[in-house]
Amino acid sequence: MSTAVDPGAWRDLKAALAETIPQARLIDDPLRTLAFGTDASFYRLIPRLVVRPHSEEELQTVLAECRARRLPVTFRAAGTSLSGQAVTDSVLIQLGQGWRGHEILDNGRAIRLQPGVIGARANALLAPFQRKIGPDPASINTCMIGGIAANNASGMCCGTAQNSYRTVRDIRVILADGALLDTADADSVAAFRHTHHELLAGLERLSAETRANEELAEKIRHKYRLKNTTGYALNSLVDFEDGIEILKHLMIGSEGTLGFISAITYDSVVDEPQKAAALAFFPDMGTTCRATTALKRSPVSAVELMDRAALRSVQDKPGMPEVLKALPEEAAALLIDVRGNDDDELAARMQAVQQMLEGIQTLEPVTFTRDAATYALYWKIRKGLFPAVGAVRETGTTVIIEDVAFPIERLDEGVLALTDVFQRHGYREAILFGHALEGNLHFVFPQGFEKPGEVERYQGLMDEVAQLVGVEYGGSLKAEHGTGRNMAPYVELEWGADAYALMWEIKALFDPENLLNPEVILSRNPTLHLENLKPMSAADPAVDKCIECGFCEPICPSKDLTLTPRQRIVIRRELARLEALGERASDDDRMRMEALWDAYAYQGIDTCAATGLCATQCPVNINTGDLVRNLRHERNLGQAGAARLLGRHFSGTTRIGRGALNMAGAARQTLGKNLMAKATGGVRRLSGDRLPQWSPALPRSAPIRVLKREAAGEPGRDKVVYFPSCATRVFGASFDDTESRSVMEITLALLKKAGFEVIVPEMIGHLCCGMPFQSKGQFEEASHKARELNRELLVATQNGRYPVLCDTSPCTLQMQAYLDERLTLTEPVSFAHDHLLPRLSVTPLKERIAVHVTCSSTRMGLSERFVALARACAQDVVVPADINCCGFAGDKGFNTPELNASALEGLADQVAGCSAGYSNSRTCEIGLSQHGGIPYRSILSLLDRASRAP
Template structure:
């Protein structure tokens, strides 16, 4: 199928080329979501406004072109992919309006769920839905899938906390249920549609058997099919319409804004892990807990506990549990500590009659609770991490009536055994009878597909028919369960859903074959391959959790997409196909524009660092070993050359003027494919080599100061109000705190190796790192003295896999918080300060400490939202400046009321200063300015 020429022509007039994608690399990258299906779209459009959505839907309607909407693409059932036109949310869907001191919040669909909760946190509120993907999924997807989660249950999902909706129907009509003028216009122009909805509601409520079935189904967690409860819960057709859109998975319309009634986020929490001797006892305890003041109860069967029992931090007893053991992870929350203690006593009294095999008592310690919840959160990735390469991880979620949970668990386990899913694990939100089961599945042979088909047929019969449960509790119907909707709901309800679909989308252009499909085999088609690509990334389950922290997402590829494309390239090569064109495009999109900072690994459920793959690919293309070797051996000369280059740039600025130099250097950098760095007004002046005075041996404690090579070369920019070098400022601060500052010998020859590693020259990088560590060992008198490194990326490079435990390495944040707080008196300034937490600071675990130090120094601290990595990435800000610009595109607006910014990486500060309009400096400048020696 090709798209109609008229549609393409009109779309080209409407959307600029930079936001239209039809090339093989881009369509493949966007053809992947978190599910185990793949469809390659003919056209991908990044939409930036509601007006664009309306215009595109009108074009699609006229040409009968199917359209699918995509938010974050973390959905698991195949609802966010298309072989036609895929509309992906761009940057401009992040609006919010907090009302009534947080009691309500109005959100656009591009807001990440966790960000909404961050905005609400100062009010002690949060949105009701709490899906496991909340750090990555977006509001549009949360609403469209009626997502829930561990604490949400059914009472706090979107359907039950919906206060208003702004939507666009298939014909391009817009309705805002909170705007009287919009409602009045809609009532006039769509009286027939509203009348039809009102009639369907009356008929459904009058059909007592069907109405009772609908109420029963939604007593349970249920996202199978369309939200028929809207027809029995409401008689006002506008209410019916807005609630039908919830959980419709983009099949009935586009959601452009939603207003939530928020819920309390109680500050006092406690968690316990209680292990029962068998499933029956465990599930009987759940029935009792449903009447108790618990916020969450997660069930973990023995298989799931076994999958994580060897992970660091697991309680030792987990390994020794009996074969039939079954655990509950329980959390209670309260507005006050006394109330929480009352609740805990009540819960334990209720559980007293049940035999317990092992338990971890309730704890209010956040660290201990995080360790307990890690048991639950690590189960899914644990299965993914051990799966055979080429197979996929499937996570299904079903609901049994909670009173039948025990027998339901037993019967599911029997199905695992029957179909030989020996690695399958089972866990879930026990209070709702909602169970997730995770298993690995290959789709590489007809026999494997047939095994999956037989298993799903049995699951559908067991859950939907025998127990009257739901086949999709919270993950949405998608393609995965579309063939089973009628089996679960019955013919009357199923046909009612089709009536609603045809009423709201008469030409069937919205996300066809999702939720409702005429194809009984749709769940067995377009199954996604996961071919081997590289050991570094073969465990990737393509969930997309990595994407929010990637600086190149939206410019080129995200980590998930990098892996998708590399997998495809490797599979094509094995098939003997010519991949030259694809690899050429991938070189820029996948390799050149990757910051390779590894933040993706922190979000990845299986710990994949896509940056490591990129570094490996760079090393395979690094063909200047002799030049790299010469630079490593003559590093002092290289630094002198770098200083000379900065001198020359400074001279060119004085000769040509800053605007002309910036323009000319941008053109030259582009023409040289980044080999000539781009000059900006934030470019540093050259720093002089370290001027060492004769060492003074006195009683002061010593600290070895390792000045990073960038600190030794790059001074302040010419327009920076701070003209003291980082070297002088750091030495002054350390001496003010009572330290004797010493330097390693021959410091200008030393380097941690990061510049070589980032270019793929691993051998030279490792040699420089070893040379520096030896110099530090000598300078610190065998590890007797602490070592202060003034740049966090270099600290991270040295600290990773450090075998020599004698070396006591510190980045600026850790050294100041551990060694200087008791030696200095802080007088916070009134001026606002912006804080940039570098990638390396995050990896070092010092993010919150940096923020807290900033708050000691200023009464007004700003942490820009949505910036996780600045994209400067060593020298990428010079050679690939578009990456830095893209990563920092929201920065200027975020820091407009700040006088300065702080960070812990000199190169990052160049890009931050350039794109923010304020000067960014090392944390040291701020600390030095607001402190005095503490009087003893």
């Protein structure tokens, strides 16, 4: 490992790689190596160098330079791995931009994917063909194809029939020596057979020997009747005789220890559109397991088992069925999912399931539901089990989730035996659930390693679990999460000496120098699983429940620029650990802490959009923006007076803003866009980036006078209180847009057309929801502005008698969090969809338009209504993929413009050919216009253009 390497080797490696790879993608500073080196497991190793290659050629260069210096390398995709297979203290090769290519084949019957494509994105690409990829891990919205294939991840519905091993058609792989093989390319295969004859001959020899060893061959077949990811895919040696096919299938589940999968072609599977589910309760685990065995012969899509402790962990959460609280202590449940291509097929399958359960005792009649909300609730119960443990664990502990598989015919006794093991070792908080049809069970429990005796207690548990599952029951110690470091010491125990020796032979054929992810899958170290345990220091109550799963990362706007929410928390925890050392801290500790804080100011604090979108994906509902705002509060305490001055003179502040826009507009007219960009860019650089960045999309100033006109609509009609945000009171229409009206003008015109009487609050120029202050950590002034607005809106609405329309979605979300519950607070999408569409005659425009669903709209659950509103107004609507947050974040687009640029990379290509884009936040629309190459406007403009009064 790297600890035995001459430190000069790292400098030499970086210098050599810098000749072909930009320095920005060669990372060795203390902050980012720790942040990027952290995965979802409970292990910590900090890489010496993180490399982000963008192409196969760059990756081959990295492998060659590392091989020349005998430096181990580890490949990382999304880092959702749970067993320690994606951490290293050597060279970490991290996927990112450049690995997201895809190609639909055979009219959707197959799909070719690069390893950086997120699993859910692959399914979205196949959805128009009513197909999907076979693997369906619970982390599919986050994990990448590279990790899915490298771990042979399966999930709730795919079982063993549709996992990566069974559905791989072709593979493109780079081996340790840099050789590239594409099994879909006949020329590549022919060349590889010539250059790597010895490797292929070795695999074919192992296959022949294994098939000749009847006892070993039968053991392998038995093991893969179960879900099994322990060790290498030895079934490839009995399933295939040709070396290419053996190699292709050995790569599946090899966890980056045999080579790098640079592309994989999956045979897709049918995605049956009709779905139903039943939540069946049984009096005890034995009855539950007998029901599972019966259902194995029925046409079910998934059967998920949950023990009483698992159900108890979620029974008090909002929306859970009341029946959960009344279940007896011995009870257990099955979530039974049935799917079909049409209504008749679904009905027939549901009836078949009911027949299979006849004669098996249940606590309540088994009833299927097709109601989408109830169906989603049932799956919410199942998917909420892992985070439920994470949310209630003691601060400073981690959450361990392991997965085993029993032969289905012994599932009931295996469950009881496993439960007894947990009780005897003091793990009474453990919950048990899993994919029952495959005998696949997950056990989840909180675990701390800091207190004396805890490591030994954990070792005792794992030793006994391994003996019970792997030996006594002939099951799998790892059913679908990959072997990793946590089970590497137990591979021989499960498989036996002959099969284990066979695995080492396979490793030697592919990687004779043991440089690809060493110590993962195979290890001679019997205590590997007890070493390099991750500290989980308390950092801030806002984030202490984080389990570092990484589910938040795909939607974070700074993910390709600096840090993700998970990584921000990782660094804050490390800082807290160092701070807690106090006088015990060494000089190195103090220097490290100082360096981390210095780097964290930009990497962690300044480049966080703090929109809270991460909370929508977090299994324990953490909004990392809360952490960042707390840090900004601490940093900006000395600016509280300035914030108070701005807040108490807010009308003047907005007037200054409009005046600055007028000056910028005049300069633009004089200098032209190009010269203006150069001049302002130079001034910004001279200021040390303290001055805002001018943008060609910077609009005109808004005509505030329009609010002083007579109220729109006839007296006596329905009334609405219109609160234009400070952003729309400052920013008017864009210079380059044919829509010359401000958002305020559009809103007033549309409300008048729909027959509303409009009320504008008094002191409108002075009012603000407080969000500009809240986002900078100026909590006191934010609260003051919210109280002011609350008072004026109560007056204007006659204590909530009339609804309030705010024309900016993020401000509405802020208001909903801090203003009086008597107020009915709406934003453009919800108000237009629910109140304007029914009053107007709408003719969809014959245009191709784009929509951007803002972070706040997503958090308010408006995504579907947003798209529905757009489709009611235009015939062709584009919703760009993977553009979740624009990163403009109020004023970040001016003060940290690189965040906006990074978040919107690729937008222009996706909206090419659109006449315009539509959103519901004026500041977001500025950044979207600049980076999308088309004008972005308020969604109310689209409705106004497409409608007329009835």
